[in-house]
Amino acid sequence: MTEHAGTAPLLTMRGIAKSFPGVRALKGVELTVHAGEVVALLGENGAGKSTLMNVLAGVHPDYEGVIERDGAPAAIHSPKDAQRHGIGMIHQELNLVPELSVAENVFLGRELRTARGTVDKKTQEARARELLAGLGLAVPPRRLVKHCRLAEQQLIEVAKALNLDVRLLVMDEPTSALADAEVRRLFAVIRDLTARGVGVVYISHRLEELEEIAGTVTVLRDGAYVGTRRMAETTRAELVRLMVGRPLGELFPRRPEQHRGGEVRLAAEGLSYASQDGGPSLYGVDVSVRAGEIVGIAGLMGAGRSEVLQALFGHYGARAHGRITVDGRRYRPRSPGHAIRRGLALVAEDRKGQSLVTANTVRFNGSLAALARYRTPWRTVHRRRERAAVAGQIEALKVKTPGMETAVEHLSGGNQQKVVLAKCLLTRPSVLLMDEPTRGIDVGAKAEIHRLMDELAAQGTAILVVSSELPELIGMCDRVLVLCEGRLTGEFHRDPARGPQVGQEAVLTAAMARETVTTHHLRGTRS
Amino acid sequence: MTKTQPDPAPAGGEGPDGSGGPDGTGAVSRARRILPVLGSLQAYIGLILIVAIGVITKGDIFLNQTNLTNAVGAFATRGILAVGVTLVILAAGIDLSVGSLMGFASMSAAIMVAHHDMPVWLIVPACMLIGAGFGLANGIGTAWLKIQSFVMTLAMMSIARGLDRKMSDNESVGTLVAGPDGELTENSESFQKLGTPDNNVLEGILGPDGIYFPVLAFLMVCVVFHLLLSRTTFGRHIYAVGGNPTAARLSGINVTFVIIAVFTLSGMLAGFAGPIDAAYSVSADPQAGYTYELDAIAAAVIGGASLAGGKGTIIGTFVGALILTLLDNVLGLNAVDDNWQLVIKGSIVVLAVVLQRPDLLQSIKNGIDRLRGGRSRTGPGRTPSKARVPGPASAPASEETPR
Numbered sequence: 046m047t048e049h050a051g052t053a054p055l056l057t058m059r060g061i062a063k064s065f066p067g068v069r070a071l072k073g074v075e076l077t078v079h080a081g082e083v084v085a086l087l088g089e090n091g092a093g094k095s096t097l098m099n100v101l102a103g104v105h106p107d108y109e110g111v112i113e114r115d116g117a118p119a120a121i122h123s124p125k126d127a128q129r130h131g132i133g134m135i136h137q138e139l140n141l142v143p144e145l146s147v148a149e150n151v152f153l154g155r156e157l158r159t160a161r162g163t164v165d166k167k168t169q170e171a172r173a174r175e176l177l178a179g180l181g182l183a184v185p186p187r188r189l190v191k192h193c194r195l196a197e198q199q200l201i202e203v204a205k206a207l208n209l210d211v212r213l214l215v216m217d218e219p220t221s222a223l224a225d226a227e228v229r230r231l232f233a234v235i236r237d238l239t240a241r242g243v244g245v246v247y248i249s250h251r252l253e254e255l256e257e258i259a260g261t262v263t264v265l266r267d268g269a270y271v272g273t274r275r276m277a278e279t280t281r282a283e284l285v286r287l288m289v290g291r292p293l294g295e296l297f298p299r300r301p302e303q304h305r306g307g308e309v310r311l312a313a314e315g316l317s318y319a320s321q322d323g324g325p326s327l328y329g330v331d332v333s334v335r336a337g338e339i340v341g342i343a344g345l346m347g348a349g350r351s352e353v354l355q356a357l358f359g360h361y362g363a364r365a366h367g368r369i370t371v372d373g374r375r376y377r378p379r380s381p382g383h384a385i386r387r388g389l390a391l392v393a394e395d396r397k398g399q400s401l402v403t404a405n406t407v408r409f410n411g412s413l414a415a416l417a418r419y420r421t422p423w424r425t426v427h428r429r430r431e432r433a434a435v436a437g438q439i440e441a442l443k444v445k446t447p448g449m450e451t452a453v454e455h456l457s458g459g460n461q462q463k464v465v466l467a468k469c470l471l472t473r474p475s476v477l478l479m480d481e482p483t484r485g486i487d488v489g490a491k492a493e494i495h496r497l498m499d500e501l502a503a504q505g506t507a508i509l510v511v512s513s514e515l516p517e518l519i520g521m522c523d524r525v526l527v528l529c530e531g532r533l534t535g536e537f538h539r540d541p542a543r544g545p546q547v548g549q550e551a552v553l554t555a556a557m558a559r560e561t562v563t564t565h566h567l568r569g570t571r572s
Numbered sequence: 573m574t575k576t577q578p579d580p581a582p583a584g585g586e587g588p589d590g591s592g593g594p595d596g597t598g599a600v601s602r603a604r605r606i607l608p609v610l611g612s613l614q615a616y617i618g619l620i621l622i623v624a625i626g627v628i629t630k631g632d633i634f635l636n637q638t639n640l641t642n643a644v645g646a647f648a649t650r651g652i653l654a655v656g657v658t659l660v661i662l663a664a665g666i667d668l669s670v671g672s673l674m675g676f677a678s679m680s681a682a683i684m685v686a687h688h689d690m691p692v693w694l695i696v697p698a699c700m701l702i703g704a705g706f707g708l709a710n711g712i713g714t715a716w717l718k719i720q721s722f723v724m725t726l727a728m729m730s731i732a733r734g735l736d737r738k739m740s741d742n743e744s745v746g747t748l749v750a751g752p753d754g755e756l757t758e759n760s761e762s763f764q765k766l767g768t769p770d771n772n773v774l775e776g777i778l779g780p781d782g783i784y785f786p787v788l789a790f791l792m793v794c795v796v797f798h799l800l801l802s803r804t805t806f807g808r809h810i811y812a813v814g815g816n817p818t819a820a821r822l823s824g825i826n827v828t829f830v831i832i833a834v835f836t837l838s839g840m841l842a843g844f845a846g847p848i849d850a851a852y853s854v855s856a857d858p859q860a861g862y863t864y865e866l867d868a869i870a871a872a873v874i875g876g877a878s879l880a881g882g883k884g885t886i887i888g889t890f891v892g893a894l895i896l897t898l899l900d901n902v903l904g905l906n907a908v909d910d911n912w913q914l915v916i917k918g919s920i921v922v923l924a925v926v927l928q929r930p931d932l933l934q935s936i937k938n939g940i941d942r943l944r945g946g947r948s949r950t951g952p953g954r955t956p957s958k959a960r961v962p963g964p965a966s967a968p969a970s971e972e973t974p975r
Contacts, residue, residue: 106938122942360822382824393822400822402815404882413812414823416805425803468823 053116055080055244056101056132056213061110063096070096071108074270076263078213078244083235085259085276086248089288089457089487093268094248095137098215101246102134103127131212135202135219137248137485143191148173150190151205176204181230192323195222195395196346203231207238214238215246220254221485224345224513225553232258250487251514252281264288285488297520299339299499307336309373310507311357311389311476316367318356325349327356327365327531334476334507339498341522342511343552349531350511351394354478357509358391359384372475385414390474392465394481394511396458400465403454407446410453410464411435415471438467442497459490466497477501479510483517495521519547527555614927615875615891618920622895626902633905640901641784642769645852647897648786649674649845650864651890654871655797656838658889661872662801663834664814664881665714665721669728670842671864673706675857676736677846682745682856685763689749692762692847700843706732707839711832721835729865737858746855767851786848790893793841798886810834815882870917871896874924895920 056078063071071093078084086094100108106122113119114130121127127134141150148170149156157165157172170186177184180200184193190201199222206214216235220228235245235258247259255262256276264271264287271287312333320326327349334340342350356365359378369376371387378384381391393399401410412419412431419431435449442463446456453464462482469477482498483491498521502508512518518525525547527535535555537547545551626634633639644651653670660667677699684690684698706728713724749760756764765773765785772782801807812820813830821827842861850856875892877884899920903913926932 106942358822380824380826381822382826385824391822393819398816399818402812402819402882405811405815409808409811413808413819413825416808420805424805425799426805426808472824 052080053113054078055082055115057111057113057116058097058101059111059113061097061100061108061112063100063105063108071100071268074110074265074268075273076246077273078246080212080242080244081239082261083239083245083247083259085255085262086246086265087255087262087284087288088265088271089459089489092265092288092487094265095217096268097265098134098217098246098248101127101132101215103132128209131210132215133206133209133211133213134215135206135217137217137221139195139198139202141190141198141201141205144189146187146189147177147184147193147201148186150201151176151186151208153205155209172208173204176207177201179207180204180234181227194324194347196224196227199223200227200231203234207234211243213244213246215248217248218250218485219247220249220251222346222513224556225515226345228254250485250491252284252488253516255284256281288488297495297517299495299521307505310334310336310371311509312370313357314368316353316356316365316369318352318361318365320352325352325531327352329367330528330531330533332357332509332526334509336475336505336507337502338524339502339508339510339522341518341525342509342528343515343518343525344528344556346513347530348528348556350528351480352531353528354391354480354509354511357384358389358478385472385474388473388475390414390469390472390477392462392469392477392479392482394484396461396465396484400468401453401461403461404452406450407439407444407453407456407464408432408435408449411438411449411467412471414468415473418471434471435467438470442467442470443493457487457490459486459493462486462490462494466494470501474506476507476509479508481512482510483512483514515552518552522547525552527552529556614924615888615895618874618924619891619895619898622898622902626898626905629902630905634902639905641787643897643901644790644894645767645769645784645786647867647893647900648790649849649852649861650867651790651871651893651897652793652841652845652848653864653868654889654893655793655886656841657865657868658872658875658877658884658886659797659801659810659834660721660838661869661877661879662810662814662881662884663831664817664879665831665834666869666879667707667710667725667835667838668722668865669706669710669725669732670838670868671861671866672729672732672736673703673839673842673861674845674849674864675859675861676706676732676739677703677843678850678860679736679740679745679846679856679858681763681847682747682850683739685747685760685850686745686749689757689759691759692766695763696766696844696847699846700840703843703846704836704840707836707842708832710839711835714835715828715831725835736860740856740858742858744855744857747850748854763847764851764854767848768854769852786852789844789848793844794886794890797837798890801886806830806833811882813881867896870921873921876928892924 054077056076058074058076061071061074061076074093074097076084076086076097086097088094096105099105101112101121103121103124103126111118112121119126119130121130121132142153145153148166151173152169157168159165173186177186177200180203182197182200182204184197184201190198193201199219203216203219219231223231235247239245247255249255259276261273262276262279262284263273264284266288274283274287314331316327316330316332318327325347330349330353332340332353342353344350355361357369357378359380359382362379363377365378369378371389376387384391397403402413408431412426412435415434416426419427419434421427432449438444439446439449444456444463444467445460453461456464466482479498483494486494495517498508498510510518510522523539525537526533527537535552536544537551538544539547653674657667657670680702681695681699684695685692690698710721710725710728713719714721747760747763749757751757764771767786769784771785773785773788775782778788801810809820809825809830812823812825813827817827820830849860853860871892872884872889873879873892874895875884875888875890877888896917899917900913903916908916
């Protein structure tokens with residue numbers, strides 16, 4: 046990248062320390078960002094990345110250490126201070142107002158005004174459309190954010206930050222909900238920003254992404270500064286070693302001899318679902334999963350990947366239909382409760398929003414879906430059996446928690462995901478549906494989830510997994526189905542003898558089979 | 573209902589077994605583990621304070637058994653309502669109709685005993701059924717018609733009150749009914765057992781004097797519903813639905829059923845409180861139960877229940893109800909003006925909520941810090957503000973934040 050000698054860096058953080066009651070979250074952390082540079086901030090969940098960025102964004106008014114902007118000390122004790130110093134932040138958790146429109150969210154708190162003092166909706170909408178188009182998003186600016194999909198919301202968040210005139214932009218996991226094509230567009234935007242001298246701090250768990258976009262990488266571990274490397278001079282292996290403090294084995298530990306597959310556990314023919322809220326619909330999707338098989342579903346955002354799992358899991362009730370059999374018996378989805386009784390389990394897309402009662406304990410969440418198994422004739426919970434079962438899962442899944450009476454909100458993302466998995470496994474499913482099972486969790490936990498998937502398959506569970514990360518699908522799945530606009534557009538195999546072999550390019554081509562049609566269609570309706 | 577305020581550190585009882593946070597440090601959380609009870613520590617401190625004030629100001633009268641029995645008896649019906657409201661609040665709803673429902677049930681009971689000479693063992697279940705019917709309507713409106721519970725139960729509050737007044741022609745109905753011989757009828761006499769002071773039940777079984785029925789009823793309701801919440805799968809489901817309805821649904825819980833059930837139970841408890849109230853007042857007033865829902869909600873909130881749902885316990889509500897009871901009593905004994913009593917009660921609700929929110933306390937502290945820091949930052953050059961370099965005084969202070 047550029048030479049930085051002579052000029053003071055855009056941002057220097059030195060000796061940053063921050064404590065929460067009972068926890069020392071940061072200690073002696075350093076970070077330097079030069080103008081026009083993308084600095085990756087890397088570390089496992091709980092390493093302190095988000096805390097450090099919250100210090101920078103003025104979320105935590107009390108911290109130790111020094112922050113300098115362009116070589117001059119900067120006191121950042123409130124979000125307002127941060128804004129004054131030209132620091133913008135895209136939080137990992139989306140901060141959008143669901144009941145407001147896309148344009149209103151982009152201009153939230155800095156509304157444009159007409160001469161009469163009312164909000165200038167027209168200009169706002171035009172500007173929002175422009176910003177979103179730059180991100181490759183064709184969402185109408187007047188649509189309410191609650192009607193936008195998660196990936197769209199993430200890009201709206203980006204647009205919101207771009208709308209501020211920032212010198213330094215912090216992006217905390219901006220791509221966790223994005224499919225590859227959307228990531229491309231985001232990267233183009235980032236390159237455009239850095240060309241204009243904006244500094245970017247980029248937090249992500251996807252090493253491939255960092256290699257592509259970042260110039261330098263700073264690694265944190267357990268709230269402490271580990272080191273900074275030039276991206277060009279380091280290797281993936283070194284970064285992983287810095288992050289976890291130990292060498293990491295295979296990221297996708299699939300054992301080749303397991304890929305046989307037994308009897309058909311789940312078969313769905315002509316799975317259809319007509320969405321009523323503008324979300325993706327499904328048009329006659331065929332899916333089948335055998336015991337011991339891991340089948341992946343790939344596709345772009347809005348292709349209907351999650352909808353396949355939700356439809357199978359009874360989330361849409363009888364509005365989803367098709368000829369479905371589970372373990373050879375006819376199955377008509379009615380409700381999630383019914384699906385669980387029929388041997389299905391779902392690891393939902395949004396851990397906190399859909400899977401966990403975060404304020405409650407590991408035990409509470411772990412046993413929630415399987416309470417019927419620990420019920421006495423008096424309909425009370427047999428607490429000894431419940432504890433034993435949850436303890437067994439904590440042990441088997443290696444959940445790092447102080448105990449089963451800890452609230453799950455105190456656990457790291459990876460361990461929360463394991464609690465979700467424990468909840469599903471305690472229902473003893475024969476078919477496990479997993480929607481983005483490794484989103485937003487660190488490399489170590491990711492590898493563990495993959496190992497568990499492999500083990501479960503080896504024990505005869507049929508696994509149907511949706512992921513936006515192609516390497517994950519290719520690394521873990523025996524078969525990958527590709528969806529586009531609610532239709533199946535490709536099927537690829539790990540074993541080339543069985544059919545076309547899976548590969549990034551092949552999958553992407555199938556996933557975008559209809560993309561040109563779509564854009565054309567959208568343009569047609571708008572003009 | 574959207575949660576606007578994330579709760580980083582749960583303060584009140586946080587589940588059926590309401591254990592503390594993960595960090596076992598600090599005297600507060602240690603005390604919390606030692607105390608074999610649930611609910612919020614702050615509520616217990618408040619209870620102790622009020623008892624202390626009562627003892628100090630009017631020791632002899634306050635501690636008199638008759639006084640305490642009367643105090644609890646006077647509040648028992650509101651306590652029973654509070655238990656029902658707690659169920660609804662746990663499921664992230666609110667029930668504003670309980671006061672009116674109790675009034676309607678109270679009037680129904682009085683009419684049953686006065687005009688139809690029905691026996692008490694029939695009146696109480698009948699009233700519970702009536703209350704449950706209204707509650708069922710609340711639940712259906714909330715769960716099926718997706719009317720926000722605030723609106724649904726506000727409407728029901730008005731509907732039930734209107735029916736109550738219509739049924740009684742806006743006149744109170746006495747429950748003391750004389751038979752042809754001039755004596756109280758048998759049914760009327762046994763009805764009075766439900767609530768007339770000095771008319772105890774279970775003499776010889778529970779001590780020589782027996783127990784005052786409203787007190788017994790309140791305790792029974794607390795025990796039954798505590799067990800329901802903490803032990804049964806249904807109790808778990810209530811917490812899950814209140815904590816995260818989507819997660820509850822995807823865990824196979826019938827969310828609609830749970831919501832309808834909590835409103836029905838709340839209505840049923842209001843129906844149970846009705847005859848007790850009628851017997852206590854020796855008559856049913858068309859205005860009976862007016863604003864009782866506010867006391868019931870206050871008791872639940874003081875006891876640590878969060879209106880965002882999923883957080884709270886019956887023991888907390890019990891303590892909250894006890895606080896309000898004794899507060900009423902202590903203020904009354906000290907002849908505090910009625911109007912001031914209302915002001916004090918309201919202030920205590922606010923105080924209780926603030927004390928149970930460590931994040932709120934922290935942000936108040938941060939605000940004060942920032943005010944000080946802001947003053948020092950206005951000086952020229954680099955002034956190390958208090959916030960940036962915490963002195964030894966502020967660092968431990970933040971670690972002692974009550975959790």
